[in-house]
Amino acid sequence: MTDLAVQFAGVTKKYPHFALTDIDLELSTGGIMGFVGANGAGKSTTIRILMGLVHQDCGTVDVLGHAMPMQQAVAKRDVGFVSEDMRLYGPLTLAWHMNFVRSIYPGWDQRYAEDLLRRFDLKVEQKIKGLSHGQRVKAALLLALARRPRLLVLDEPTTGLDPVARREVLSELMAVLADEERTIFFSSQNTLDVEQISDQITFIDRGRIIESANKESFLDRWRRMRLMLPPNAVLPRLPGIVEVGGSARLPVLTVSRFEPAMVAACQDAGVAVQAVDAMTLEEIFIVNVQNRREREVA
Amino acid sequence: MNSSIVISQSDGRPMYLQIMEQIREKVAVGEWAPGEEIPSIRMMAVAIRVSVITVKRAYLELEREGVIVTQQGKGSFVATDPGLAPRLFDREFNEHIEQAVRIGTLLGLSSQEMALRLRDTASQISENQVRDEDLAKETL
C-alpha cells in the first residue's frame, strides 16, 4: 500500500472575508497532483497550511507523516517549496543562495544543481535583483529541486514564464517523478499543463474542494453531447446534466457523469446524437465554476 | 531506446489514445521488435512529459489488446506474437471503417451507397497514385 505524502482531513480556516471549509485531500507517494482554482479560491491558503505557515482552525494536516504545523521543522527537511510571491535576497547572488541552501540540506546534489544551471540558463554570479521574473522563478525552483526533496510543493510554478521556460520546468518536474518515492503538489492557472502532467486533479472554488479525482477517470466522465431534437420532442432526462446550451432544436448538453448508455437512451427517445465530445480541463473548469456561481445567485 | 512519441495538444483525442496509437505503429512497422523491452511506464511518462497515470492506462489497454506485456518487477515488453504487425494494421483498418460507417449513417446513407463510395474512393486513389508516378517519371 502506498503511503500518503499529503493528507488533509476536515481542514477549516476562517478569515474576515474568506473561509476555507472542510478541505479533504489525499496525495499518494509517487504521484503528482494538480491544484486548480480561480484567483481567490483558496489555493494559496491551502498551500500555506500544507507548509505549516498558516495554522488551520480545525482539521488535521499530515505531510510525509508529520503533523502540521506542529512538526513543520522536521517535515520541511524533505520538502521543497516555491511560491509565486516568494523572493530571494536581492543584493545577494545566486551562488550565495546555492551555498546557503547547500549548508542546510545534506541531500544537496551539486552536480544536479550545475546541470540545472545550464538547462535553466542561469549565471551563478548574478545578483538576484538583476534577474528577470522568469529567471527568478527558475532560480527558486533550482534551489528547491537541487536538494532532491521527497515532496515538492509549488504554488504557480509556471505562471509568468515564457513557453520555452515553461516547457523546461515541466520537463524537470516530470524528471523528478522518475523516482517513484518522490511526490509533487502544484497549483496552476495553466490548465493545459495540469491536464498533461497530473495524475490527480483537485478543483477548489470559494474555499471548498469541488473535485479531487484521478485525472483519467475525471476527464472520462465529462462530455459535451450535441443533440438534434425532432420538432416536438423533449430533452431526455439524463443524470448529471450540468449545463444546457445551444438552441432549442440543437441543444448541447454538458454532462459530468457520462455513460455510453446515455447515447442509447437519447436515440431511444428519438433524439439524434450528432456528436459526443470530450472536454478539456479548461472547459470543465469553466463550466464547473460558472455553474456554481449561477446556482449561488439563484 | 529513444522514445520518439510525440503528444499533440491540438489533437482532439485523449492523450492515452494517442500514446496507444503511436506504440501500435512502432510495433507494426517493426521499430519495436517482438519480445523487445520497451520503456517502463515511468520512463515513458518522463520522456514524453505526460502523467504516469495516462501512460499506465495506455499500457494497460495495450496489454489487453495483446500488443505489449508487462511483468511485475521486470518491465514492459512487446508481445512475442509474430502475427502482431499485420493484426495491428488490420485493426486500424477496421476502426476507420467503423468510423466512416457511423458518419455515413448520420448522413443517412444506405449500406449500398456507402459501399459504392468506398469503391469509388479506392479507385480514385489508385488512379491518383498512377498519375503521380507518371508525373515523377516525366520530370526525371
Place this chain on the structure above:
Amino acid sequence: MNTFIVTRLILKDWYLNRPLFVAALFTGLLTLGAVSAAKGTQIAVILGVIVLATILIGMGAVIMSSMVNERRQQTLPFVMSLPVSYLEYTTSKLAGSLLIFFVLWLALLSGMIATILVTPWFPHGLIPFIVIMAVEILVTTSLIAAVSVTTESQGWTIGVTQVGGLALNAVGFSIARMPSIGHTMSGPTIQWSSASIFILLAEFMLIALMIGIAFYVQSRKRDFV
C-alpha cells in the same frame, strides 16, 4: 531548538546587513569621541551621555528594523520554507539583532568608561550612573526588538523608539536626582549604593521580561506568512 539552523539564520542576517552594522559602529564611535572631547559641568556631561544614549537607541532601532525586513521584502516565504519552526525563527531574529547591538553597546560602554578613567576632568563617581544608563539602553533596545519582531511594522518600531528615547531622558534625570546616586556622581571614587544595585537588577529583569513576552506573542501567532 535546532541551534544549527538558528545559527545559519543569524549568520545570514549578519551577512546581509553588514554595511549597516559597520555604519552603526562608526556613528557610535564618532559620537563617543565628540562627547569625550567635551569638557564642562556635570550637567553638560549628563546631557552628553543622554545624547550618546539616544543615538545608540536610534542605531538599535535601525538594526532591529533591518533584521525584521523579511516580510517587507517578501523573503519570509523563502526563510520559512527552510526546516525551521516559528520559535527558531524568532530566536534567530531576537538573538541576531540583540547580539550585534550588544557588541556595539559594549564597545561604546567600554569606551565611555575608559574615557572616564583616563581623562582627568571626568569624576570616576560617574561610572555607576553610566552603567545604569547603559543598561537602561539595553532595556529600551530589548523593548524595540520585541516590538519589531512581533509587529514586523516599521511604524510601531519607530513609535516605540521615540517613546523609549523620551523614557530614557526621564529615567536619566530622575536617577541622577536620587540622593544615593546623585551625590556620589561627582566624587572621585566608584560607589555602588544598594539603590543602584537594585535598579540594575530591575533593569535586567525587564530585559528578560521583554524577551519572554516577545516569544509568547510569537508562539500564539497562527498566520506566520
